[in-house]
Amino acid sequence: MADISWLTARPIAHRGYHDLNKTVWENTLSAFRRAVDRGYAIECDVHLSSDGVPVVFHDHGLQRLGGTEGYVWQRTAAELAALRIGGTADHAPSLKELLDLVGGRVPLVIELKGTPGHDAGLVERVCNLLHAYRGRAAIMSFDHWLIREFRAHAREIPTGLTAYGSADHELEAHFSMLAHGISFVSYGVMDLPNRFVGFVREKLSMPVITWTVCDERAAVKTFAHADQMTFEGFDPDATALS
Template sequence: MKKLSWLTKRPIAHRGLHDLNKKVWENTLTAFSRAVDRNFAIECDVHLSSDRVPVIIHDGDLKRLTRTDGFVWQRTAAEMQALKVGRTKDHIPALAELLDLVRGKVPLVIELKGIAGHDDGLVEAVGAQLNKYKGKVAIMSFDHWLIRDFGKYMPDIPAGLTAYGKDSHLIEAHFSMLAHGLDFTSYAAGDLPNPFVGFVRDKLKMPVITWTIRDRPAVDLTFRYADQMTFEGFDPDKMKA
């Protein structure tokens, strides 16, 4: 297991340090710049464009964020970058733009978003960029078929399982992924505590981060059962004070 004390050192800004999409929108270069300025780690979401370029956007559907019909996998990276987010001047960034912006100033936690039938090459494309990146970076995904390729294309990058749930069938599925070289997990705070998180944290000494933290009760829950939070909508430094 890789050394990951840096992963839990500072709160992680969920999709960057946005303001809940009022003026500064999620997963934009503006939101990422604000996180860097405040020395928060950055979480972001990556999809694969039609020309096999990793681009940063949470939804597979373009409607909510760009008011445009269609899906990410139908657009080239250049077409994606031409789309404005909300009514701002920010565009959909490529992963390479984030890496160039951050340059190791704060840690990155990159979630790979799989779209069955349209994500072939996503892990390989992300790996081609991250294997050359000099800063602290980790990868994670909900999608088990992507995680199974992490070790092939990014053996030296810390790998995590993004997860939720307390039901036995979900917990069993999470346990099955431990065979694929996981280094940490990112778990839904509302589903804590549970046997999986308890085992990986207490027995395997694996870091656990939570998502998505928006208020004091969730902060308290995080630090009772996990090691760090992925937050949005408030200032963790002020809340701690």
């Protein structure tokens, strides 16, 4: 297995280092620029536009972030780029714009957002961009149908399962994804500890990052049961964890 120690070397800024959408909004170039300036790794979300371009945006719908009706999959990349996020000067960037901005200066952890019937080619197109990118980057997803495509397209790109839950049926579904070559797990911090996370860390020596850590309590829980945190709403470098 390739060395992916970089994945857990620094805290990971959830949707960039935004300020909880007060003035710097999530998944914008401004939030990513702030993360780079602080040396934090970046987590972001990627959908496929109607014309097949990987675009950085969290929600399936456009209302909360873009102030308009409809869904990401219904708009072209150019139409999404014209959206003003939260009424700011920032737009919804393409993944290529993010890669060009970061330029390998900090690691990227890219969550692929599937939309059944509207995401054909998402995994392949994201991986193609990352194969040409010289920086450190990983992909992950909640969506099992996308994870099943990872092995065919990722090659050397680290791949992960994003997950949550502690019920037996949830954990068994997570265990089933181990058959698809994943190399790390991103887990909901409030559902730790559990037997799935314990197994992948202790038996498979697989790194586990958590989401989303918003305070010192969750940070302490992360480092008791996982290897690194995906955070928002505070500055980890300025927080003494006890």
